[in-house]
Amino acid sequence: MSDDARRLKPVDVVIVGGGWAGSIMAKEMTEAGRSVVMLERGPDRSTASEGAYPASIDELEANFRYKLFQDLSKNTVTIRNNSQQTALPYRRMAAFLPGEGVGGAGLHWSGVHFRIPPDDLRMRSRVIEKYGARFIPEGMNLQDYGVTYEELEPFFDRAEKVFGTSGEPYMINGKVVGKGNVFSPSRSDHFPLPALKDVYTAHLFRKAAEEAGFHPYSLPAANASRQYVNPYGAQMGPCNFCGYCSGYACYMYSKASPNVNILPVLRQHPLFDLRAGCHVLKVELDADGRRATGVTYTDPDGKVVTQPAELVILTAFQFHNVRLMLLSGIGRPYDPVRNEGVVGRNFVYQNVTTSNVWLDRGIETNQYIGAGGGGVAFDDFNSENFDHGPLGFVGGSPVWVNQAGVRAIAAAHSGGPPGTPRWGSAWKAGMIDTYRHSLRIDAHGSNMAYRDVYLDLDPTWKDAYGQPLLRMTFDWKDNDIRMNRYVVDKIGDVAKAMGARRVNLTKREFGRPFDTRQYQTTHLGGGAVMGSDPGTSALNRYLQSWDVHNVFVIGANAFPQGTGYNPTGMVAALAYWAAHHIRTTYLAHPGPLAG
Amino acid sequence: MRGLAGIAACGTSLASRPARSHPPAPYVPRFFTPIEWAFLTAACDRLIPADENGPGACALDVPRFIDMQMDTPYAFGAQWYMQAPFVQGPDNLGYQLPHAPRDLYRRGIAGMNAHAATRHGRPFADLAPALQDDLLRGAENNRLVFGDIPSSVFFDQLLANVMEGAFSDPVHGGNTGLGGWTMLGFPGARADFMDWVDRYGAHYPLGSVSISGETA
Ligand SMILES: Cc1cc2nc3c(=O)[nH]c(=O)nc-3n(C[C@H](O)[C@H](O)[C@H](O)COP(=O)(O)OP(=O)(O)OC[C@H]3O[C@@H](n4cnc5c(N)ncnc54)[C@H](O)[C@@H]3O)c2cc1C
Ligand code: SF4
Numbered sequence: 001m002s003d004d005a006r007r008l009k010p011v012d013v014v015i016v017g018g019g020w021a022g023s024i025m026a027k028e029m030t031e032a033g034r035s036v037v038m039l040e041r042g043p044d045r046s047t048a049s050e051g052a053y054p055a056s057i058d059e060l061e062a063n064f065r066y067k068l069f070q071d072l073s074k075n076t077v078t079i080r081n082n083s084q085q086t087a088l089p090y091r092r093m094a095a096f097l098p099g100e101g102v103g104g105a106g107l108h109w110s111g112v113h114f115r116i117p118p119d120d121l122r123m124r125s126r127v128i129e130k131y132g133a134r135f136i137p138e139g140m141n142l143q144d145y146g147v148t149y150e151e152l153e154p155f156f157d158r159a160e161k162v163f164g165t166s167g168e169p170y171m172i173n174g175k176v177v178g179k180g181n182v183f184s185p186s187r188s189d190h191f192p193l194p195a196l197k198d199v200y201t202a203h204l205f206r207k208a209a210e211e212a213g214f215h216p217y218s219l220p221a222a223n224a225s226r227q228y229v230n231p232y233g234a235q236m237g238p239c240n241f242c243g244y245c246s247g248y249a250c251y252m253y254s255k256a257s258p259n260v261n262i263l264p265v266l267r268q269h270p271l272f273d274l275r276a277g278c279h280v281l282k283v284e285l286d287a288d289g290r291r292a293t294g295v296t297y298t299d300p301d302g303k304v305v306t307q308p309a310e311l312v313i314l315t316a317f318q319f320h321n322v323r324l325m326l327l328s329g330i331g332r333p334y335d336p337v338r339n340e341g342v343v344g345r346n347f348v349y350q351n352v353t354t355s356n357v358w359l360d361r362g363i364e365t366n367q368y369i370g371a372g373g374g375g376v377a378f379d380d381f382n383s384e385n386f387d388h389g390p391l392g393f394v395g396g397s398p399v400w401v402n403q404a405g406v407r408a409i410a411a412a413h414s415g416g417p418p419g420t421p422r423w424g425s426a427w428k429a430g431m432i433d434t435y436r437h438s439l440r441i442d443a444h445g446s447n448m449a450y451r452d453v454y455l456d457l458d459p460t461w462k463d464a465y466g467q468p469l470l471r472m473t474f475d476w477k478d479n480d481i482r483m484n485r486y487v488v489d490k491i492g493d494v495a496k497a498m499g500a501r502r503v504n505l506t507k508r509e510f511g512r513p514f515d516t517r518q519y520q521t522t523h524l525g526g527g528a529v530m531g532s533d534p535g536t537s538a539l540n541r542y543l544q545s546w547d548v549h550n551v552f553v554i555g556a557n558a559f560p561q562g563t564g565y566n567p568t569g570m571v572a573a574l575a576y577w578a579a580h581h582i583r584t585t586y587l588a589h590p591g592p593l594a595g
Numbered sequence: 596m597r598g599l600a601g602i603a604a605c606g607t608s609l610a611s612r613p614a615r616s617h618p619p620a621p622y623v624p625r626f627f628t629p630i631e632w633a634f635l636t637a638a639c640d641r642l643i644p645a646d647e648n649g650p651g652a653c654a655l656d657v658p659r660f661i662d663m664q665m666d667t668p669y670a671f672g673a674q675w676y677m678q679a680p681f682v683q684g685p686d687n688l689g690y691q692l693p694h695a696p697r698d699l700y701r702r703g704i705a706g707m708n709a710h711a712a713t714r715h716g717r718p719f720a721d722l723a724p725a726l727q728d729d730l731l732r733g734a735e736n737n738r739l740v741f742g743d744i745p746s747s748v749f750f751d752q753l754l755a756n757v758m759e760g761a762f763s764d765p766v767h768g769g770n771t772g773l774g775g776w777t778m779l780g781f782p783g784a785r786a787d788f789m790d791w792v793d794r795y796g797a798h799y800p801l802g803s804v805s806i807s808g809e810t811a
Contacts, residue, residue, distance in 0.1 A: 054806045057784040060763035065669055076676040079688060088688045091676040200795045242786035251786075366799060368781055369788040408762035408781040413755075422735070423642040423754060424728070428778075432648055436780050461678060515687040 005296050006305040011035045011273070014295050014309035016280045016324065018042075019104020020568060021554040021575045022315035023258035023266065024162075027232070028579035029313075030271045032587060037307055038272070039297055041279035042071075042101030047259050050107065051249030059407045062247045068108045070098040074464040077319065081475040081513045083336065083452060089461050089469065095515070096349075096522040097247075098317055102276055103259040105317070105522060106568070110246040110372025110404050111222040111255050113165045114565035115156045115573070117383035118149035118185050120446075123394075123561060131389055137479050141339075141346050141449045142394065143560035146532035146541035149185055152573050155580065157188050159572035160220075163256035164228040164236045166373075167191035167220035181217035183379040193225045196239065201365050201439035202376040205401040208497035214378040214490075219402060220569070221373025222256035232265045243405025245372030255372060276300075281465060283312050283328035283551060292330075292551050298465060310590075311550050311582075315575075318556040322347075322455050322527035323470040330548050331528070331538045336454050336473075342538040342546075343528055344456045346449035347472065348562040350523035351397070351480050351508070353445075355488060357495045358417070358438045358502040365439050367406035375402035381487045382564040383446075393479045397445030397487040398564045399494070411435040418504055437501075441494065443487045447480055447525075447562035455527045475514050484508040523567050525559040530574075532594070540594035542586075543578040549592045552578055622656070626665035626697065631704045633720035635661060638707075641727050642757045649778030652757055660760030660769030661700075670696045692744060696752060703749025706741025707734065764806050773811035776803040 013029045015022045018040030029036045050056060050068065061067045070076075072093060080087035099105025119126045124142040127135055136142050160167075170180030172187050195218035198206060209216040223239040230236070239254035253260050266272050277300035284293045284306060294308035314321045325331055325343045334344035359365065377400035379385055388394065406414075415422055416430015458471040488507045495503040531537030534546040543558055545551040554575045556567040563570070581593055624632045636658045645651030652658070664670055672695025681693045694702065710730055711719040719727060733739045735754075737747035760769030762776065764784065770776060776783050783803040791799060803811045 053786070054784050057786050057806060058764050058766070060759055060767055064759055064763075065667075066674065071674070072676045073673055081685075081687075085688075086682060086684065088682060088684045088691055089676050089678070091690050093674075094689060197793045199792055203793075203795055238789070240787045240789040241792045242788065244786055363796065364780075364798060366791075369792055408776055408779055408783075409759055411779060411781070412758040412762045412775075423731075423757075425644055425646045425648070428643065428646065428648045432779060460680065513685075513687050516689040517687065 006303065008305055008307045010294070010308035011037045012309065013037070013311045013313060014039065014307050015313045015315055016295060017104060017314070017316035017320065018102045018258070018274065018276070019099060019315060019317060020106040020258055021571055022104070022313070023262040024572060024575040025313050025315055025554060025579055026272060027262050027266050028576070028583065030266065030269045032583045033271070034587070035271045036273065037309070038274050039278040039280050039295070039307070040102050040274070040276045042276065044274070044276040045101040045103050045107055045249070045259060047249050047251070047253055047257065051251045053251040056248055056251055057244050059409050062244070063407070064409060066093050066097065068099065068101060068247065068249070069093060070100040075469070077470045077472050078458045078461055079472045079474065079516050081473075083473055087458060087471045087473065090516055094517045095520050096524060097519070098522060102263070102274065103257050106258045107249050108247050109568065112373040112402065112566040113160065113163055113220045113222040113256070114569040115184070116149070116563055116565060116570045117183070119384040120563045121145045121147060121149055126384055127394055130384065136394065139451045140394065140479065141451055141536070143346065143449070143529065143531055143536060145530055145560060146537070147530070147577070152577055153188055155573040155576035156569065158576045159569060161192050162230050162232065162261055163222040163572070164193060164224045164230055164261065165191050165220055165222050165256070166193040166196050166225035168195040168218045170217070179217070181379055182215045183382070183385045191220065193228055196221050196223060196225045196371055196374040198376060199241065199366070199369050199374065199403050201367070201403050202374065202401045204498055205439070205441065205494065206376040208494045209376070209378050211497040212493045214380045214494070216376050216378045219373060219375045219377050219400060221371060223371040223373045224254045230261055232262060234261045234264055236260060239371050241369050241371050241374070243368045243370050243407065245370065245404045279465065280316070280324065281327070281467065283314070283324060283330060285329060285548060289329060290548060292548055311552070314551065314553045315555060318524045319455060319470055319472070319527060321553050321555050321557045323457070325528055325538065325553065326457050326470075327467060330545055330551055333456060334454050336452050339451050342534070342536065344454045345536070345538070346526040346529050346560055347453050347455045347474065348447045348449050348526040348559065349474065350521040350562060351445035351447040351476070351484055352521055353443055353484055353488060353506040353508060355441050355443070355491045355506045356417070356434070356438050356504040357441060357498060357500045358434065359498065360501055361433070361437055364436055367403060367411070367435060367439070370403040370405035372404040375400050381490060391486060393483045393486070395446035395448055395480065395483045396564050397443045397483065399441065399443050399487060399491060401439060401441055403439065406435070417502060441491050443484060443491065444564055445480070445484050445487060446564045448477070449526055449561040450477055476508055478510070481508040481510055523556070525556040525562050525567060528553050528557040529560040530558040531560060540592070542581045542593040543574060544593050546592070550590060552582065554578055622659045624658070624662040626662050627700070630708070630718065631700070632658065633718065634704045634708060637720040637727060638731065638753065639757055641724060641731055642754060643761055650774040652761055654771065655761045655769055655774050656771040657757050657760035657769050660763070660767055661756050663768040664756060665697055665700070672696065690748070692748065694744060699744065699749055699752045702741060702744050703746070703753065706739065706744070706746060706749065709741070710739050765809060766806050773803040773805060773809060777811050
């Protein structure tokens with residue numbers, strides 16, 4: 001394909017994907033004086049057009065016709081629960097919602113913006129230190145990231161300042177300064193903005209969690225609690241809790257997005273060239289497969305062209321990054337039978353379940369009010385914050401009320417309490433009661449990596465360009481189901497303290513397979529993980545391919561296993577971390593940064 | 596909001612719709628045939644019946660919404676991955692049929708009417724509400740067999756679109772008079788709660804508003 005492709009003028013850096021990771025890397029590389037081409041398969045997008053009020057406040061278009069999401073008709077994945085099954089195409093959007101277009105999913109995400117718990121970065125070592133190697137279940141590929149919290153801290157700080165994150169700190173430079181998360185590590189500085197106000201349900205949850213003996217804190221949110229100007233000079237307005245957050249471009253310019261926080265500045269830069277409507281087919285390698293020479297893509301006219309570059313940075317989102325590596329022959333594909341090879345290994349998801357609490361009919365929970373990243377959480381059962389010894393499982397789960405705004409069609413679909421019919425007068429009564437007087441509490445748990453849960457290329461189905469779809473082999477495992485069930489029981493304690501009229505605790509059930517039809521999260525991870533052992537990681541600790549040194553791969557694909565937190569704070573910090581090492585070391589001395 | 600008489604009439608036929616004080620031109624469906632339209636209006640009113648909690652699907656013009664949706668790329672399956680082969684598998688791996696929403700309606704309505712005819716000798720629209728409910732429940736639980744589509748697939752498609760029609764912005768043709776939002780207590784496109792976020796326990800005083808500025 002590349003032989004007859006048109007060759008364009010070489011550039012220093014080509015970046016594949018225009019989301020958070022791509023925009024951060026492009027900003028950093030232009031600051032380093034390099035010419036950058038950013039290729040985005042979807043359309044160009046901006047808050048001024050996609051976020052224009054009131055046309056943007058349209059639940060049907062945003063959440064049910066997936067206006068801003070990936071065009072599945074062109075490209076999707078296949079999914080199966082185990083390697084004995086035939087994986088089938090993910091034909092309609094449901095379980096997860098990949099983004100597309102300039103800004104990626106960052107244009108319309110929710111904004112919960114976390115740092116990763118330090119223990120999660122060295123999970124394997126930590127579990128062995130605390131409980132011994134035999135504590136790790138058979139078949140679980142538990143790993144360390146190969147980077148520490150102390151090393152990443154400046155980059156978490158950088159990302160929060162760029163995103164304009166609102167939050168309440170607990171500890172700064174070792175001193176307790178506020179009422180933030182008592183389990184969170186020390187910070188070098190405050191959040192750039194104070195925490196968002198609690199919506200009513202979060203306020204009730206905070207009181208009840210305290211009464212139940214837990215340690216509630218304000219979710220760190222990349223939804224600006226006040227007006228803000230970030231270090232690039234980009235401006236944000238104050239979030240008004242509009243309730244149209246997840247799935248929408250923010251008409252208030254309050255939700256951090258590449259489109260608001262980075263691209264307005266980047267677009268002006270003479271070294272930056274953004275090309276929308278350009279779908280990258282593969283990374284081109286030299287004859288011995290050790291160096292990338294550029295990428296081949298289809299341009300908006302459908303012509304196949306090759307863009308030569310010195311450095312290729314993949315930022316196409318977790319599973320698209322893995323697929324591009326497989327399609328290009330970068331790194332050894334994972335073989336689950338022999339547990340060898342690395343590309344596709346350690347594919348993970350988010351182990352989330354949502355429980356419901358009904359309050360007295362005199363209390364209106366106003367679920368339509370909310371900000372995507374706002375809410376109140378407690379971490380008493382997250383990470384290594386509790387003793388797993390007697391419990392016998394690895395991993396944990398924050399618990400929270402994260403009322404991002406529940407809109408009318410979604411409320412109609414959720415209906416009434418379990419046992420209520422899905423239609424007719426009984427549905428109507430149950431749904432109205434539920435909408436007006438209930439709240440939702442999530443257990444947003446980690447998902448561990450397993451030997452037989454992985455990504456590879458599908459043998460049957462192809463995308464619109466004739467390339468094989470990515471195949472996901474995924475199911476929930478006993479360890480993770482037990483973790484979820486343990487933590488969800490704690491929600492029962494909080495609901496009791498809230499004076500609940502009725503509670504529905506939603507737990508993962510043993511033997512019930514992963515269901516692609518139900519929305520969970522778009523927090524997919526792993527598949528091309530970072531680490532210090534080329535035998536178990538596709539990328540070194542700088543997110544550089546072990547095999548092809550001028551390819552860096554930035555995204556949640558780098559997570560060796562899932563965490564209880566949402567991924568983007570970590571993805572952004574890893575982008576700044578990798579960029580720092582590219583700028584300070586790699587550009588002067590191109591070659592492997594670790595070895 | 597339309598009166599109860601209007602709601603009842605909706606389930607029978609277009610021609611018998613009573614005139615309102617400012618009679619709008621009756622909606623003429625573009626996609627659905629008269630027989631299909633009769634099914635659709637009858638079924639919608641069973642799925643969301645008018646009752647003490649608020650208007651039914653017909654008063655909210657849900658059938659009109661669905662007919663208008665049939666002209667959008669969504670209804671042609673343009674947003675779904677529709678590449679062959681179509682292999683059936685366990686339910687939890689999701690939809691695997693070659694049919695777009697337009698086909699699902701054509702086949703599903705024919706299937707429902709065929710069942711109504713076999714069991715009761717009349718099309719669905721002409722049955723008593725209890726019999727209509729029985730057939731809908733049969734489809735919901737996949738107990739009816741319709742040629743090449745499982746009846747629950749058709750039912751789920753219909754129910755999803757009915758919910759969308761009753762609760763989406765009126766710009767799409769349903770939720771007439773913002774009746775769906777009002778019964779739910781959803782303020783619609785207000786989208787600004789700066790002053791209300793921490794008024795804990797106080798009743799939100801403003802009614803719903805739509806994208807076009809219509810209020811209720
Ligand atoms: C509704 C929703 C809510 C979310 N809420 C949160 C939250 O509250 N907190 C949180 O931490 N995370 C959240 N996330 C996840 C968050 O959006 C992602 O972690 C984040 O956007 C990832 O950034 P990225 O740059 O890696 O990928 P993306 O933002 O997905 O960007 C990747 C880009 O690459 C493009 N691309 C892919 N393949 C190609 C190709 N072959 N050629 C060219 N371009 C290509 C895509 O079109 C896309 O624009 C949410 C996601 C969704 C969908
Ligand atoms: S809730 Fe806040 S951040 Fe989210 S879209 Fe609305 S105004 Fe923007």
